[in-house]
Amino acid sequence: MTTSSAPPAPLTAGDQVPFYTSRLWEAVRAGDEYAAGTGVRDALTDGVPPETLLLDVIGGVQRRVGAEWAANRLSVAQEHAATAINERVIALLAQHPDVPPVPPARGRITVACVDGEWHALPARLLAEVLRLRGWRVDYLGAQVPAPHLIAHLHLTNPDLVALSSSLVTRLPAAHATITACQATGVPVLVGGAAFGSDGRHARQLGADAWAPDARQAAERLRRPLTRRKADHQAIDDLPHLADQEYTLAARGSRQLVREVLAGLESRFPTLLDYDDVQRDHTAQDVAHLVEFLTAALYTDDTELFSGFLVWTADVLRARAVPPESLLPALDLLERALRDFPRAVGLITRSRQALSRALRASGPPAARQLDPGQPA
Amino acid sequence: MVNSAERSADNAWSDAALHAAPYPVLVADPVGTVRRANEAFGLLVPDAVEGSALCEVLPDWLLLAHDRLSAAPAPHAPPPRGEVAGRSFEAHATRLPEGEVVWWLTDDTDVRLAERRLLQERNRTAFLARASNELLSSLNLDRCMEVAGRLAAAHLADAAVVIAPPRGRALSVVSADGTGAHSRQLTGVAPESVPGLAEALRGFPPVPSRWIDPAAAPEWLVPEDFGPVGAMVVTPLPGHGVPAGALVLLRRAHHAAFSESEESFARLFAARAGAAMSAARLYAEQAQITETLMRELLPPRVGQVGGVEFAARYRAAKDGERVGGDFYDIHPAAAPQDESLVVLGDVCGKGLDAAVLTGKIRNTLHALLPLSGDHVRMLRLLNGALLSSHHTRFATLVMASARRRADRVELRVTCAGHPAPLVVRADGRVAEVETHGNLVGVLPEIDAVTAPLILAPGESLVLFTDGITESKGGPLGDELFGDARLRRALAHCAGMPAEAVAEHVQMLATEWVGVNKHDDMAVVTVTAPRGSSRRAPGGTPTEGHGA
Numbered sequence: 025m026t027t028s029s030a031p032p033a034p035l036t037a038g039d040q041v042p043f044y045t046s047r048l049w050e051a052v053r054a055g056d057e058y059a060a061g062t063g064v065r066d067a068l069t070d071g072v073p074p075e076t077l078l079l080d081v082i083g084g085v086q087r088r089v090g091a092e093w094a095a096n097r098l099s100v101a102q103e104h105a106a107t108a109i110n111e112r113v114i115a116l117l118a119q120h121p122d123v124p125p126v127p128p129a130r131g132r133i134t135v136a137c138v139d140g141e142w143h144a145l146p147a148r149l150l151a152e153v154l155r156l157r158g159w160r161v162d163y164l165g166a167q168v169p170a171p172h173l174i175a176h177l178h179l180t181n182p183d184l185v186a187l188s189s190s191l192v193t194r195l196p197a198a199h200a201t202i203t204a205c206q207a208t209g210v211p212v213l214v215g216g217a218a219f220g221s222d223g224r225h226a227r228q229l230g231a232d233a234w235a236p237d238a239r240q241a242a243e244r245l246r247r248p249l250t251r252r253k254a255d256h257q258a259i260d261d262l263p264h265l266a267d268q269e270y271t272l273a274a275r276g277s278r279q280l281v282r283e284v285l286a287g288l289e290s291r292f293p294t295l296l297d298y299d300d301v302q303r304d305h306t307a308q309d310v311a312h313l314v315e316f317l318t319a320a321l322y323t324d325d326t327e328l329f330s331g332f333l334v335w336t337a338d339v340l341r342a343r344a345v346p347p348e349s350l351l352p353a354l355d356l357l358e359r360a361l362r363d364f365p366r367a368v369g370l371i372t373r374s375r376q377a378l379s380r381a382l383r384a385s386g387p388p389a390a391r392q393l394d395p396g397q398p399a
Numbered sequence: 400m401v402n403s404a405e406r407s408a409d410n411a412w413s414d415a416a417l418h419a420a421p422y423p424v425l426v427a428d429p430v431g432t433v434r435r436a437n438e439a440f441g442l443l444v445p446d447a448v449e450g451s452a453l454c455e456v457l458p459d460w461l462l463l464a465h466d467r468l469s470a471a472p473a474p475h476a477p478p479p480r481g482e483v484a485g486r487s488f489e490a491h492a493t494r495l496p497e498g499e500v501v502w503w504l505t506d507d508t509d510v511r512l513a514e515r516r517l518l519q520e521r522n523r524t525a526f527l528a529r530a531s532n533e534l535l536s537s538l539n540l541d542r543c544m545e546v547a548g549r550l551a552a553a554h555l556a557d558a559a560v561v562i563a564p565p566r567g568r569a570l571s572v573v574s575a576d577g578t579g580a581h582s583r584q585l586t587g588v589a590p591e592s593v594p595g596l597a598e599a600l601r602g603f604p605p606v607p608s609r610w611i612d613p614a615a616a617p618e619w620l621v622p623e624d625f626g627p628v629g630a631m632v633v634t635p636l637p638g639h640g641v642p643a644g645a646l647v648l649l650r651r652a653h654h655a656a657f658s659e660s661e662e663s664f665a666r667l668f669a670a671r672a673g674a675a676m677s678a679a680r681l682y683a684e685q686a687q688i689t690e691t692l693m694r695e696l697l698p699p700r701v702g703q704v705g706g707v708e709f710a711a712r713y714r715a716a717k718d719g720e721r722v723g724g725d726f727y728d729i730h731p732a733a734a735p736q737d738e739s740l741v742v743l744g745d746v747c748g749k750g751l752d753a754a755v756l757t758g759k760i761r762n763t764l765h766a767l768l769p770l771s772g773d774h775v776r777m778l779r780l781l782n783g784a785l786l787s788s789h790h791t792r793f794a795t796l797v798m799a800s801a802r803r804r805a806d807r808v809e810l811r812v813t814c815a816g817h818p819a820p821l822v823v824r825a826d827g828r829v830a831e832v833e834t835h836g837n838l839v840g841v842l843p844e845i846d847a848v849t850a851p852l853i854l855a856p857g858e859s860l861v862l863f864t865d866g867i868t869e870s871k872g873g874p875l876g877d878e879l880f881g882d883a884r885l886r887r888a889l890a891h892c893a894g895m896p897a898e899a900v901a902e903h904v905q906m907l908a909t910e911w912v913g914v915n916k917h918d919d920m921a922v923v924t925v926t927a928p929r930g931s932s933r934r935a936p937g938g939t940p941t942e943g944h945g946a
Contacts, residue, residue, distance in 0.1 A: 055857075055894055055929055101891035101903055108899035139718075142906050167909070171719035178538040178679075179686055209536045209546070278876030285875075301887065304873075311874035 040072050045084045048113070052085055052106045057113075064113050068122045075156055077117065078149050079238055082110055086145050096342045107145055114148055118155075128160035131183040133245075134210075136164040136173055138189040138198045138218075146216055147188035150238040154186075157242050170201050177208045184211045184232075184249050186241065189218035192225070192332075193315045196274075196322045199229040203258040206230070211249040215241050225323060230261045262322070269364045270321040277314045280360055284310050287356035312336075313353055317367065326370050330377035337381060347382060351375070422503050423488075427453055427465060429498035440504070443484045458483050461490055461502065468492050468500065480507070487511050523664055526554050530668060534675035538682040541571075541582060547646065547672035548575030555665050556648035556657075558622045561636075563644040563676070564600045565590070574622040585619055592617050593647075599635035602642025608634035608662060608669075613649075620647060627652040632662060634669045638677025646672060696722045696758045698921070704731040704739045706803035708926040710897035712905035716749045716866075716919045723919035724753030725864045728761050730768055737802065740764075740771045743862040743923045744796030744817065756790050764798075774798055774813035774849045778839060785840035793840035797862050801925050808927040810852040810860060815839055818868065821886065822852060823859045823900070827893045829886045832860070854927040857894035862925075866918035867908045880911045897926035 044067040051059035067077055089106045092098040098106070117123060135151040137144050144166030151163035162180060164173065177185065185205045189198045195218055205212045211232035219226040219234055226234030232249045235241035259265060273280065285307060289295045295306065312332075320329035333354075337347035354375050361367040414435075417424055423440035425447060427433060433456065436447040447456040454462060460481030478489045487508040493501040533546050544561045551559035552575040563571040570590065573582045590597040593616065595609040613628035621628055629652035636643040646669050650656060657665070701709040715723040727743040742764055746753045763784050767777045777798070785794070795817035801810045812820060816838025819831045836847020854860060863885070870880045888907050892900045901924045908920055 055896070057896060057928070099891055101888070101895060101899070104903045104906075105895040105899040108896045108902065111898065112896075140909075142902075167714075169718035172721070175686070178682060181537070181539040181542045207536055208538075209533065209542060278874075281874050281876075300883070304884075307874035 040067065040070060041076065041080045041084070044070075044072060044077070044081045048081055048085045049088055052089070052109050055102075055105055055109070057109045060109050060113050061116050064117060065120065068117070068120060074117060074123045075153055075239075078114065078152050078156075082113060083146075083149055083238070086110055094339055094342065096339075110145060111148065114152060118152060123156075126156055126158045128155075128158060130158045130160075130245075132160040132162070132180065133184055133186055134162045134164065134173070134176060134180065134182045135186045136168040136188070137166045138187060138194045138201055139167060139169050140194050140197055141189050141191060141216075142166055143190040143216075144188075146190065146238065147186070150186060150188065150215070150241055153238050153242050154245070159245070170197075170204050173201065174204050174208060177205060177210050182210060184213055184245070186213045186215065187231075188216040189214070190216045192218045192323075192328050193312075193319045194218060195225055195229065195319050196270075199258065199261070199322075202229055202231050203256075206232070206256065213241060213244065213249065225325070228261060228323060230256065230258070262324070264324045264366070265322070267366060269366045270318060273314075273321055273361065273364065273367060274318045277311075277318060280314045280357065281307065281311050283360045284313070284353055284356045287359075288353060291352055309336075310353060313350075313357065317357065317370070320370055320374075321367055324366070326373045326377075329370055330374035333374055333378040334381040337378060337385075341385075350378060354378070420503070422505055423483075424504070425457075425502045426495075427500045427502065434499060443486075443504075464490055464492075465500065465502070468494075523667075526550075527667060527671065530554075531671050531675075534671055535678075537675075538679045540676060540679040540683055541573075543672070543676045543679045544571070544573040544644075545575075545580045545582060547676065548573040548580045551646060551648060551665075551668065551672075552576050552580070555661070555668060557651045557654060558625055558649040560620055560622070560647040560649070561644060561672070561676075562590070562596070562600065562647070563680075564602070564642045572619070576622050576625065588617065588619050593620060593633060595633045595635070596645055596647075599633060599645035600642060602635075602638070606635055608632050608666060621649065625649065625651070629654055630656040632657055632665070634665055636669050636673030636676060638673050639681065641677050641680070643673035643677040643680070693722065695762075696754045698722075698727060699729060701729050701923075703928070704729070705735045705737070706928065707739060707801045707808050708897035708928050709739070709741060709923065710901040710926070711921070711923045712901045714866075714905065714909060714917075714920045716917060720750065722754035722757070723750060724748050724757065725866060725919035725921035726754075726757035726761060727862075727921055727923045728764065729923075730765065730771075732802065735803070738771065738800040738811075739802065740768065740798060740800050741862070741923055741925060742796060742798045743864065743921055744794050745864045745866075745919070745921075746794045747792050749919060753792065756792050756794070759788065759790070760785070760794055760796070771798075771800055774800070774811060775836070775847050778813065778815050778836065778847055779845060782837075782839040782842070782845045786843065790840070793838055795838045797834075799860060799862065799925060801860075803927075806856050806927065808854040808858075808925065810854065810925065811849050812852055812860065813847050813849040815845070815847050818863065818865055820860055820862045821889055822854070823861060823889045823892050825855055825857045825893050827890045829889045854925070856927050857929040859889075859892065859895070859897060859900050859924050859926040861889060861900065861904065862923040863904065864919065864921045866920035867904060867922060870908050870912040870915075870917050870920065872912040872915045872917075876913075876915070880908055884911075894929055895926075896928070897924040900924040900926065 044063060047063040048060055051063055064077060067081060089098065089103055093103045133154055135147050137147050148163065151161045155161050164176065187198065187201060198218060202212050202214065213233040213235060214226045214231040215235045223234035223236065233244055235244050298306065316329050316332040320326065333350060337350060340347045354371055358368055358371045417435060417437045420437055423443050424437045425433060425440050426435040431453050433447050433449055433451045433453060435449055440447055444456050453465060457465065458481055460479060464479035478491050480487065480489050486506055488504040489507050491503045495501065530550050533550065534543055537543055540563065544563060548559050548561045558576040561573040569584045569586050570588055571582065572585055573580055590600050594611050595606045598604055598606045609632065611631045611633060613631050616628065616631055628649050630650040632648050634646045636646055648665060698711065698713040701711050709729055711727050715721060724746040730740040732739040744760065746756045760781065763781050767780055770777050795815060797814045797817040797820055799810050799812045801808055812832045812834050813836060814834040815836040819834060822830050822832055832850050832852055834848050834850040837845035839845060852860065868880055868882055868885055871877060888903065892903060901922050904922045905920065
């Protein structure tokens with residue numbers, strides 16, 4: 025393939041990443057797969073190391089995609105389109121003659137996303153980086169049901185599993201997957217925004233290692249991971265689950281959504297005039313609220329819920345919806361859960377955090393958005 | 400003050416008591432000599448006669464205890480223990496008013512032995528429980544062998560070698576010592592050279608564990624840098640009716656050889672290791688069979704063919720399964736000007752039984768490919784084939800032939816009793832393709848109408864099964880996803896690559912069902928690439944990552 029649009033002037037190493045990142049971003053935003061591919065090939069020819077290209081250029085564009093979505097400048101469908109182009113670009117890179125295959129000399133790793141996780145790109149990038157660093161990688165992709173993953177582990181006997189999750193609402197599923205992998209004797213490294221910027225949920229859920237990004241994951245794997253003891257019990261990680269609040273709230277989550285929706289409709293009769301699409305949106309917003317609350321109950325982490333509220337307030341503001349509309353939903357949720365002391369405490373503390381944030385925030389500025397929230 | 404008569408009577412009484420005591424007793428006076436010792440003590444220490452120096456006659460441990468006693472009496476310290484004349488004793492002191500000390504020795508040799516055995520048994524039980532946990536956690540043979548080797552080397556011997564029954568010519572061997580385990584594939588070694596090994600690997604005839612002369616052991620059996628071997632024992636690993644292999648335990652030359660109890664304990668461990676290894680082997684064999692049979696049934700990978708983008712997503716009804724009653728297939732064009740054929744369908748039923756029929760349909764359609772210029776004729780032939788088979792199931796399907804013309808994609812689309820596919824136009828309009836026809840496998844005669852269709856760059860044809868539209872869930876838990884939601888979602892998909900459209904539809908439907916039960920779900924998209932005027936048709940086919 026000819027490089028039809030070579031960069032106009034030689035770039036210094038420091039300029040390369042921003043230059044090619046913005047070039048890829050333009051191509052991705054325009055939905056131009058061809059231009060995206062050409063840009064990445066040019067970068068390779070220009071001497072940008074493959075790992076930099078993967079993590080800083082493609083990864084950088086992907087982070088921007090998430091931020092643009094949150095700022096309401098990109099629809100979910102466009103986000104998928106952008107991701108699909110990035111996926112293609114990665115595939116192109118993997119087959120490019122300037123990226124010679126590295127003989128796998130370091131051992132075998134399974135890379136997968138937690139079931140229900142649609143953001144496969146971080147895992148894909150990690151898989152490619154590990155390949156470049158000489159690991160034999162089985163990349164299972166997004167949406168891996170735990171039974172598939174476990175069957176794969178029995179068959180292939182990898183040295184470890186690298187598990188990715190970007191959504192905190194998938195933490196209960198992540199915990200189940202982590203313990204299932206460890207039960208087969210395979211240690212687990214986790215990464216992704218779901219585990220917290222400091223990895224606190226990785227430690228809480230008993231992962232054997234945590235890395236904040238693909239590069240540090242690859243670095244961490246220079247040292248061997250040790251396996252946990254075989255007699256470890258999942259409940260040991262989360263003793264607060266004994267109060268059953270998570271179990272009951274999760275089981276009744278659909279009922280919770282109904283109650284909150286009904287309450288909102290009686291408080292705000294205008295909701296009854298909404299069309300199907302608007303009603304779907306409202307119901308989905310309430311369902312998200314309940315999902316994050318149950319995830320916070322699972323991890324006993326108030327910050328998980330309050331962080332979601334503050335982040336949602338920003339998103340609502342970006343979409344010209346008054347963020348104060350969250351407060352009545354919280355009241356209704358609290359009333360529905362009045363028999364659950366831990367949930368009530370969680371909601372109370374989170375509402376205080378939200379109120380503080382609402383008072384503090386002025387006009388909808390470009391606040392730092394947390395990529396750990398749903399996109 | 401007591402008088403001398405009383406005193407002598409007292410002495411006589413205490414002498415009698417001393418000699419009748421069921422324990423060895425010694426009375427020490429404050430100046431460090433033996434005042435008196437009873438007969439039992441005399442049997443243990445013949446020199447302990449009246450007047451002899453304690454330091455001459457008492458064993459060191461007792462002498463030490465005696466000295467400490469006078470220095471600082473500790474209230475709750477355990478009694479001193481030690482050996483006298485080859486037996487083990489506990490010593491209890493009684494202080495008399497005049498500074499004399501009576502030492503009573505109680506023989507605890509048997510108690511100590513019992514305690515030691517109990518501790519050993521406890522350790523062994525704990526070890527076996529832990530070993531079982533570790534061994535049973537994996538169904539991977541390599542890992543089981545490694546775990547067995549590591550455990551045996553750590554608890555039973557200085558080194559251990561686990562040998563799996565040979566597959567083909569290579570012998571799979573794991574050697575472990577205190578530092579770790581590593582596995583090797585050995586070729587050209589003869590198990591017959593080790594007594595009992597060939598039988599253990601064959602599982603017949605039954606052999607006991609056997610001592611082997613270390614000098615006669617072949618080199619490959621001894622871990623590297625192990626040094627001279629003192630003792631070596633080969634134990635067969637009993638499996639579930641199949642030979643599981645053999646365990647070889649090694650001790651270094653300067654260590655004690657294996658005792659009988661150690662050997663029998665090793666057999667208990669071998670039974671567990673063997674059970675785990677044979678389970679792992681059976682699992683691997685079954686998985687291999689499943690994999691082979693499943694290969695033809697798995698949804699194929701799709702990508703770009705002849706300048707037309709194809710993408711697909713599939714999710715079986717049951718999480719643990721990879722196939723079901725929904726299916727799709729793509730038959731790429733042989734030459735760029737030819738048509739590629741894509742088929743998506745739904746066999747009534749779920750799971751493996753339905754999947755087997757999808758395989759039959761896919762094979763039949765593959766054979767009918769030369770007739771793909773006439774979809775209706777193909778469907779009639781397929782219908783005939785299904786009617787004459789023993790399957791009582793029927794199927795609905797939709798097929799589309801696609802080829803690139805300049806920057807557009809020309810399609811012929813035919814529906815056989817299936818939800819009509821949707822076309823996403825560049826301006827976001829979503830329309831049903833006007834094709835309809837009978838399902839296949841029920842009626843003796845069927846008919847269908849083929850619709851022509853042209854996709855401009857960025858436009859997509861979306862084929863889907865009712866598992867998508869009839870998925871139940873949503874925020875309230877019991878709503879159908881429905882056609883309207885699918886159309887609304889697709890309206891945002893104008894201009895998107897095929898992969899993104901398929902992914903988007905699949906994600907929305909899967910998130911909609913959440914944790915609810917759902918049917919098989921399949922979606923296939925056919926897209927005319929955007930910005931493609933700069934690219935020759937068929938250039939850079941990239942493989943998709945569907946399914």
